[in-house]
Every structure is written in C-alpha cells, then in structure tokens.
Amino acid sequence: MADDGLLTGYEKEDAELWLWDDLPELHMEVGYRINRLLHFERSKYQEISVAETAAFGRMLVLDGVPQVTEKDGYIYNEMISHIGLLTHPAPQHVAMIGGGDCGPSREAVKYPGIKQIDVVEIDPRVTTVSRMWFNPNQTLEDDPRITISHEDGALWIQKQQERIDVLLVDRSDPYGPAAVLYSRAFYKHIYTSLSYDGVAVFQSGSPFFDMKGLKRTRERLRALFPIVRTYLTTIPSFPGGIWSFTVASKRHDPLTASFDKLPLETRYINASIAKASFELPENIRAALR
Template sequence: MDNIIKGWFSEINEFWPGQALSIELDGPVLYHEKSDFQDILIFKSKAFGNVLVLDGAIQITEKDEIAYQEQIAHIPLFTHPNPKKVLVVGGGDGGVIREVAKHDCVEEIHLCEIDQKVIEASKKFLPKIAVGFNDPRVRVHIEDGAEFVKKYKNEFDVVITDSSDPSGPASQLFGEEYFKVVKEALTDNGVLITQAECIWLHVDLIVSMKKFISKIFPSVTYATSQIPTYPNGSLGFFLATKNGTVFPTEPVREVTAEFQAKLNYYTPKMHNAAFTLPAFAERILNF
C-alpha cells in the first residue's frame, strides 16, 4: 500500500532499480492482504482493468495478460506432438491453466501453487482469468513447487513454471536444483518452459541460468514476449527439451481455425517471432 500515492500505484522494486511503472487507480483498492508468503494487492486501474500485485511487483493486468499467458502456455504445448499431462508450477491466478485447458489432447492439468490466498483472490477479482480452475481436468496442489516436483519421475509431458520474480517464495524456482528435478519429472519427449525475466534488465541472472540449464538439458533456447506492464515491456522464457530435439520455432501440431478463434495473442507467426532476439541478446546468450 505504500506504493500508492495520490491515486497512482508505482511499481518501485529493487529488482529493477532506477525505474518504476505507474498506473492510475480507478476507485478504492479491491483487495489487500499479507499472506503467509507475500503481500497481495488487487486494484482496478483506469487503463489496464484489474491488476494483481505481489510484493510490490505487477503480476498480471486484465488488459495485457494474454501476451504472457498465451505465449507461456501455447509455445510449449504446440511444441509437443501429443501432450497428455501438464504441470503448471505457480500460476495461482489461473490464467495459464485456462490456456492449457484449450488443448483437447491434454488429459490432466496439475497446478502447484504455494499460496492459497492468491487463488482465492484471483477467483473473486480476476474471474475471467481464474476461469481455468473450473475445468474438470485441473487438479490443484497447495504446496511448494520445488518440493512437489521431486515426487515425480517421467510423469509430465510439459512443465510450465509460471513464477513471480526470484525473491520470496519463488526464489527456488530459479535455481539449478529445481531444473534437475524438473528434468526427472518430464517424460522422455518432455518440454519445459520457465519465466526468465527481462533481457534489458536481468542479463546477469539470465546468463547464469542459461549456463546451468544447458548443463542439465541437451537443448535450450530463449524467447520473449512483449507485455506493456512488465518491466521495460518485455519478458523472456527459457525453453528446453529433454530428448535433445532442437526447439522448433514453428508449431509441430496444426493450429486450426477453430482453435485460433479461442486466442487473442498467440498465432503460429507469434510463436516464430518469440525466438527472434535482438543482436545484443544473441551475443550475450550465444544463440
């Protein structure tokens, strides 16, 4: 609440020093609570609809959440030839499972979220996003994702790590040990995608992650999506395949007209474009 001054929320955060996005509120704060894990804030904004903030950092807004949720879900799912069982680590707002549920071939969707309060608040104040929880294939686990994954071997076709920033409850999801257990949890043709911050702001973190992920997975690449309310308007993802197949920059399954009609951001062209990095990023990541 300290970040709200004269009707404006400013995203002041040590993880992106020297800059702050400010969003004007449209009325009083809708929800504010400190859970056992983090500070949760939801407010209605004049430009972006309802906004979810965790520990002072914007997680999603109703206006631009599609640029994140659709890309982090459909890129890996359309990379796998026949995904049946999917795990989402984090993602308590429900947006990623909403997108995963659009794939009829998927039989089980597991979501492991550490903070029950995020799920409850999202269902109440972000219902168009949290609608994913209504799908009968969804199984919710309220646990530490890094510990949850350790229970499974050769189990999931796709693992999607939809984490907040590498501080607080999400810090373990950016560590080497986590990626080791994720690899073991994936099936032989399994695919991983994980939230991997902003190439403009977090070069050291991203380079460090690439080094240890490349030691664990035989094929690793990096993609980006343009999201106005994320730092610098850009967010990246690391993607990896367990069997060493080079990550395809085109969908390996057909995106039918019927399926495309369900989407507002992802297209086969956007799938391809996600892997096009600026020259400095290619040099830094050695792609």
C-alpha cells in the same frame, strides 16, 4: 479495507493513489496510477491486493509487486503456455508451478488431447482472489482434468518422476521465497520430473534489464537439457515491455514445432508470432553467445 498507508508500494500523491514497483537492482521505479483499491488482505504468505489501474484495468499485486493485469495478462498467459504445449507433439500430462491466477491452465484446457493438468500454487488465497476478480466463470471448476494443489512447488516437483510431458514454470522474480525456483537443484528436479521427451518453459525475465539472470537460466538449463531456446514477447505493463521465456526440451525442438495446430481461441499468439518469437535481436544474440 486497510488504511492505504499500510499497503506495500502504494502512496498517496496529492489526491491521487499510486502503486510504485520498486526495482532497486535496476535503479528505478515504475509507477501505476490507481483509480480504486478493490481488494486487500494479508494471507499466510504475503500481502494480496487488487487495484483498478488507470492504464491496465484490474491488476493483481503481491507484496507491492504487479503480477498480472486485466488488459495484457492474456499475452503473458498465451506466450508461456502455447509454445511449450505445441513443442511437444502429443502432451497428455501438463503441470504448472505458480500461476495462481490459473491463466496458463485456461490455455491448456483448449487442447482436447491433454488428460491431466496439475496447477501448483503455494498460496490458496491467490487462487481465490484471482477467481473473484479476474476469472468469475466456471470453466476451470467444470473441467475434470484440472487439479489445483496448494503447496510449495519446489517440494512438489521432487515427488514427480518422469511423469510430466509439459511443465510451465510461472515463477516470480528471483528474490525471497522464489529464489529456490532459480537454483541448480530445482532445475535438476525439473529434469527428472519430465517424461523421456518432456518439455519445460520458464519465465526468464527482462533481456534488457536482467541479461545476467537470463544467461544464468540458460547456462543452468544447458547443463541438463540438449535443447534450450529463448523466445521473446512484448508485455506493455512489465518493466521495459520486452520479456523472455526459455524452453528446455529433452527431445523436441520448438524451432521445428507445428505451430499451425494452435487453437483458434487466442487473443494474441498465432502461428507466425510463435515462430517469429525465436528470432532474437542482434544485441540479445550477441549477449547470449
């Protein structure tokens, strides 16, 4: 185990260990008290740690930034996955960029009609560490539909031409290597990778702290797709708690999707929540207009 002083974001305060998520663009920090540091390593791409937090249980941390937690990670995974999987009436080929913890793929395997699930994660150590600390069962390993590719998603998507029915883009914040996943060129590659009636879902950030980023995402998608819809959910461990996702579709409108076909094995989302998530507060509606 590395010395605590070498870990990005971790600080000793008296006898307590804290993880501070520094958000300079928001002029704030978010602190999480750490009970134990369970795992630490430096991969080819980043610093990877797993911490047992006082409030959210185990937390996956990349370069000092929280990614997913034991207590509320299922909310994020269900909300980024099922909306798109049900917007398309009969998806057969599903792909995910990012999501090395394989959370979205665990939701996709609940649909028997899906024939192929591609998971593209640039860092193989994220997948290994996530399986070790978050997903010890063999569900994913035993499902022949899943293929995990450890390569750059921005390059991988350029090789896909009208193949994908539903694409889930589980991207990190728009800084550093992930910045390309917010570019106009990337959105164009997304469009050409989708089948004639394909659907894509993007993590699109906090509508409270980063409305500018959400508006930019929608603007760039609306230049390509005839249908673009934003929906919200509440994720307690995320800054501000309220988070947005944006659907871009070539043909199918999520507002008319059959959410009653939702699988029974969910912990957060149900048909009513899926429909209501598109009902935006007036301040957000006004800002997006």
